[in-house]
Amino acid sequence: MQAKTLVQILFFLLIVLISYLFIKTYFLKKDEINKKVSKIEKIEINTIEGISYKHRDLNGNEYNLKAMLTEVDSHRPDLTIMKTVKAVITLKHGMPIIIYSKNAHYNKKTQYTHFFGNTKMNYDPHFIKSDNIKLDFKKQLITILDNITYNYLKTTMEADKIEINLINKNAKIFMLNKDDQVKIENRK
Numbered sequence: 001m002q003a004k005t006l007v008q009i010l011f012f013l014l015i016v017l018i019s020y021l022f023i024k025t026y027f028l029k030k031d032e033i034n035k036k037v038s039k040i041e042k043i044e045i046n047t048i049e050g051i052s053y054k055h056r057d058l059n060g061n062e063y064n065l066k067a068m069l070t071e072v073d074s075h076r077p078d079l080t081i082m083k084t085v086k087a088v089i090t091l092k093h094g095m096p097i098i099i100y101s102k103n104a105h106y107n108k109k110t111q112y113t114h115f116f117g118n119t120k121m122n123y124d125p126h127f128i129k130s131d132n133i134k135l136d137f138k139k140q141l142i143t144i145l146d147n148i149t150y151n152y153l154k155t156t157m158e159a160d161k162i163e164i165n166l167i168n169k170n171a172k173i174f175m176l177n178k179d180d181q182v183k184i185e186n187r188k
Helices: 002-039
Strands: 045-056 062-073 076-090 097-107 112-123 126-136 141-152 155-165 171-174 183-186
Touching: 062 097, 076 112, 097 126, 112 141
Parallel strands: none
Antiparallel strands: 045 062, 062 076, 076 097, 097 112, 112 126, 126 141, 141 155, 155 171, 155 183
């Protein structure tokens, strides 16, 4: 009789242990997750329609940036996320450079802008399409990247990267893989 009672007590303790583990696994963890989620700070994003930024450097060059829609993250107020963007760079001694893109990230403090999504750059008679254009206005450098098609008069060129110095207007055009070559086509 004692062996039978001992087996029943062990069986009862096993059921209690399994019940405890089941409750802890499926019910108590949800409460812990809910507590963690409630502790996460809410990120406040402000949306502004039709905004523009203007910057002029010491040399008299101007940078105007306009967007149909802009989002500002309350935790990173210097960074703006822009939609449907147009930028006009007016150099003191030169034609304006116009950049269009679907999206851009703009740093209000440094004027560094990353344009992406169907980017187009026009500097008559030069026209460039690409996936990304990065403008560092302080360094006076434009970097054009990814799927570049460059048109100038009757010449079409395909490359991986173009760097344009805004001070001396020199451009470097190259492929990222040294085994590849820039493709140039002249039309008559």
